Amino acid sequence: MKEFIPSAYSKQVESGAVGWQSPSNIALVKYWGKRDPQLPENPSISFTLDACRTKTIMHYSPKIYPGNSLSFDVYFEGEKNEAFKPKIAKFFERIEQYCPFVRDFHFKIETENTFPHSSGIASSASGMSALALCLMSIESELVDSMQDDFFKKKASFLARLGSGSACRSIEGDLIVWGEHDNIKGSNDFYGIQYPDEVHPNFxxxxxxxxxxxxxxxxxxxxxxxxxxxxxxxxxxxxxxxxxxxxxxxxxxxxxxxxxxxxxxxxxxxxxxxxxxxxxxxxxxxxxxxxxxxxxxxxxxxxxxxxxxxxxxxxxxxxxxxxxxxxxxxxxxxxxxxxxxxxxxxxxxxxxxxxxxxxxxxx
Incomplete structure (x- = not known):
């Protein structure tokens, strides 16, 4: 989407650190089946969870050896983790046109879950959404101003390119992802808060x-x-x-x-x-x-x-x-x-x- 491709950044940053904690979510109507690039074959709706979260801190600094290659290290629960690197590298490659600064810095990514990894709880949803939010925090330092609504919308858009269901973890408490004729604002590119009336029972x-x-x-x-x-x-x-x-x-x-x-x-x-x-x-x-x-x-x-x-x-x-x-x-x-x-x-x-x-x- 063109609205998420930035023009030239107006500011420069040398180094720093940002952090987000992002929840998992549980789909009520399931997303199963996708087409490129990470677009759903059907709409879904999920409850955002609270306790099941990923906490991610992203340190960024100028690369020691300038060039076009990606430069990052990943630490999961305090230990250096090489297994996560291919997925994150693929994510960075997918989002490069939307966040071109990813090739300008070296990133140290420190992440941990409050729940067991790869156990049927959507750790990719919480992990990729936390990572997307960290990147948006960095981008917000590179521009003069950024509206909160745009920040969340683009974070959801980016998160989707890492893991489809991650786009439903930015906000709460009911999130819709995927175009549906009867739900205003629903689309395949990012999640939205469910816009219609919800009874107190839920x-x-x-x-x-x-x-x-x-x-x-x-x-x-x-x-x-x-x-x-x-x-x-x-x-x-x-x-x-x-x-x-x-x-x-x-x-x-x-x-x-x-x-x-x-x-x-x-x-x-x-x-x-x-x-x-x-x-x-x-x-x-x-x-x-x-x-x-x-x-x-x-x-x-x-x-x-x-x-x-x-x-x-x-x-x-x-x-x-x-x-x-x-x-x-x-x-x-x-x-x-x-x-x-x-x-x-x-x-x-x-x-x-x-x-x-x-x-x-x-």
Whole structure:
């Protein structure tokens, strides 16, 4: 998009440091399938999380050896990490026309998560959005002035080029990404705050994340998205996402929690159904994932309490429930579901307001 390509910068900076902490998010209507450059095949909507965050500090200084090559080091949780470098290098290459200063500096990137990396929680979403926000903080020092709205919009645009779902982690609490006929301002290039009416039932929603399997995913999300090309059910799936988002608009306005749960759970199972019918096919759910799902269904049928689940592209289960019923539902989670978690580990989270800047000493 031309609006994000800067003209010549009006200021110069020598060195410094910036920092952001950015949350993960959990999609209610899932994004699965993309086209170049990192554009979604269908719209999605997500809750922004609060506790599951990536904290990133970016130190920048003039390169010792001027030239056109990228220069950066990555430290993950205090240790130098070479494994992250190829993905970040690809990200820098994608955004160069929008942030040409990336080849002018050497960057020391220090990052850490508040949750296990590569375990079905969207660490790429929080990580890439935090990185994009750091870059925007640097760019804001290179220009005379920058409006806050433009800052967030371009940060979301950049984050998308690192990881599609990252564009939904800049703000909160409900974010839409992907063009949808009935949602004003929705587009494929960056996420927007959901513009329509939301019933109080969906404020302060809880998300307890059961860590069924904290290991590396057997298939990366990038590979999974690419398997939608030529998938026999892809076209109908993309249409279904549009329809479910339309249904969700009415549900959110009316406070229909039962309807909310039906859409959310159907979307989760459809996502995994698309994986199981890809070529090659794969299963990311584990036996304990299915045990937890059945326990949730039984508990909901027996008590009438509005507890539901969703899944990302992994084995972990996100259990979503409203504030008003949180005490009884959380007791059920502790009593009946934690035993299915790896080493009894789970995360208590809730819906958050988006990323925040860190105070950093240069």
């Amino acid at each position: 404020k302060n929603y809880h998300d307890t994340i059961l860590l069924i399997d904290k290991g590396e995913k057997q298939v990366s999300s990038t590979v999974g998205h690419n398997l939608m090309h030529g998938h026999p059910f892809a076209k109908n799936r993309f249409l279904q996402a549009h329809e479910n988002l339309s249904k969700l608009q009415a549900v959110l306005k009316e406070g229909d929690i039962e309807g909310f749960i039906k859409i959310m759970e159907s979307e989760a199972l459809t996502l995994h159904g698309m994986m199981m019918t890809s070529s090659p096919y794969f299963i990311l759910m584990k036996p304990n994932t299915l045990k937890v799902i059945n326990k949730i269904w039984n508990f909901r049928n027996e008590t009438g309490l509005p507890v539901g689940f969703t899944l990302d592209a992994g084995a972990n289960v996100h259990i979503l429930y409203p504030e008003n019923d949180s005490v009884r539902i959380f007791q059920f989670i502790k009593d009946q579901l934690v035993e299915y978690c790896q080493n009894g580990h789970y995360i208590c989270d809730r819906i958050g307001k988006g990323a925040s800047q860190l105070k950093v000493k240069s």
